[in-house]
Amino acid sequence: MDNKFKVRITHSGFAILLALFLFLIVIELLFFNNKNKHNILIDKDTANISQTITTKINEQINSMVVSLKALSYSLNIQNSKNTKAFDEIAKKVMADNDVISELQYAPRGIITDIYPNQTKHSAIGHDLTHIEERKKGVLLSIENRSVSLIGPVKLIQNGKLAFILRLPLFNEKNEFTGFVNAISYLDTFREKLALDKSYYKILGFNPDGHRLTIFNNLEKTCEKTDNSFTVKVPNGEWLFVIQNQQKIHQDNSIYLRCLLYIFSCLICVYVYKREMYLKQSQNSILDMNMMLQKASYTDELTHLPNRRLLNEKLDAISTLTNNQTYSIAIFDIDNFKQVNDTYGHDVGDDVLVAFANICLSSIRSTDIIARWGGEEFVLLMENTDSHYGQEICTRILHTLSQHRITSGDSHFSVTSSVGLCEFTTPDFTITGVMKCIDEALYVSKKTGKNKVTLGHLNANK
Structure with missing residues (x-):
């Protein structure tokens, strides 16, 4: 009776059963490891975003630094610090840089020239070395003899949030002679990052000692995954926090699993039948081709080569x-x-x-x-x-x-x-x-x- 129900499993049958078993294991792994795979994708996306943002921020800051140095060099060549000369030079500099919203010249730290100048709420006459909110950052820039990035700060002249890039100037005796400043409004700077469709928060460092939120549109109520990375900027770094909005679904429904199991079995049966059919067809074609080839080279009567x-x-x-x-x-x-x-x-x-x-x-x-x-x-x-x-x-x-x-x-x-x-x-x-x-x-x-x-x-x- 036992021998009656014994079934001999062929190599192809064993391979199909093994494939089915492995496929079911994969299904289970998909259920249990979905979150891990999701996190890996988030990490990759974050790495790509980090690289893109770092490149764009550095490009914008570098372009502003180049513009400031060009402005400083032109003013030095002009050897004329009158407002008309400054306006002409600043106009040319800003024509080549759409990130800069405003340029300032501050000999000895006192702002004397602004382009474009606003008659109302102008910053002309402000002594940067004596404004308490700016003093620490100014002194730090002079001490380091390098470009410093301030912001975001609320501008005195118009109340807008902006970044300030300061380039200290020194004479041949290495004595401090003043600043040239480039101002970029926060909205203008942020538009260049092309992150309108993302949810993120940017924390910037103010040399005056405050870590300020540059931008924040994170949602607190939805299920999310946050990833952060830093971007180095002159005299500090910015912290980016990216929020992933894709929800993670872990559906362990017994019905869904049963459907997947049935579907996997049907696929295996289909593949097996199809492979058997293709194999038989291939063998038939090969046999027929061999017969035709042999017939084309063989004499029908004597069976000798023709x-x-x-x-x-x-x-x-x-x-x-x-x-x-x-x-x-x-x-x-x-x-x-x-x-x-x-x-x-x-x-x-x-x-x-x-x-x-x-x-x-x-x-x-x-x-x-x-x-x-x-x-x-x-x-x-x-x-x-x-x-x-x-x-x-x-x-x-x-x-x-x-x-x-x-x-x-x-x-x-x-x-x-x-x-x-x-x-x-x-x-x-x-x-x-x-x-x-x-x-x-x-x-x-x-x-x-x-x-x-x-x-x-x-x-x-």
Whole structure:
């Protein structure tokens, strides 16, 4: 009874079951590890955002620094600190930098020139070294003798939030002579970051000692994942906090799992059936192609290679570059038409088959005997000179003459005439070789038949 229900699992069946088992494990892992995969994607997105933002911020700050240095250099070359000269220079500088909202010149720390100047609530006359909210940052910039980034700060002149990039100026004696300032409004600066579709918070460092929130649109109520990274800026760094809005769903519904299991089973069954069908179809096509190829190169009656195969073999030999000797012979069964007329075509076919079998039993495995057409056969002998080739042909003729053909009460034998030729690669042509054996065969026919005549290739080229 136990043997009745035993099922032998084949290799393909085992592979399918193993694939199904692994697929179900993957499904379980997808349920349990969905959150981890989600976090990995968030980390990758954060890394990409971090790289993009860092590049953009550095580009903007660097462009502002370059503009400030260009302004400082131009003012120094101009050697004229009047308002008209400053406005002309500042206008050119701002034309090449759309991040800068305002440029200031402050000799000895006192703002004397602003472009574009606003008559209302102007900052002209402000002494940066004495404004308590700015004093620490100003002194830090002078002490470090480098560009400093302040912000975001609320501008005195218009109440807007902005960043201030200060470049301290020094004379040839390394004495502090003033500042050139570039102001970028917070909204203008933020637009360049292209983060309108993201939820994020930026914390900036103010040299006066306050960590300020530059921007914050984080949502507190929704399920989220926060990732942070820092971006280095002159005299400090900014902290970016990115909020991911994609919710993580962990649905462990038994119905969903059952559907997945059923679906996986159906897929495995489909794949198995499809592979079996494709395999069978492929084997059938291969078998059919082999049969067609064999048929195209085989004589239907004698099952010998046909003229097509021999021609392709000769074509291949004609491409050889090394010296190699071949002998080729054409056999023509004597009085074959008389055999057909006397005994009938069926007996004639028996004669052809008998001749083919005699040839096969008399030649080497490297030789090729092919039915050339009608009662003609061609024998190609590799690495064979005319002397040895003549021996092989003579042996075939002798065996053929001893073979008795039976037709009813009659018994008879047949003979064959042979034309033989020797050629050497690569110094030959197929046309010349075939002409040589045809002419030699003609001589055999005219001089008594049942003999081998050796033709001379050179004389027939």
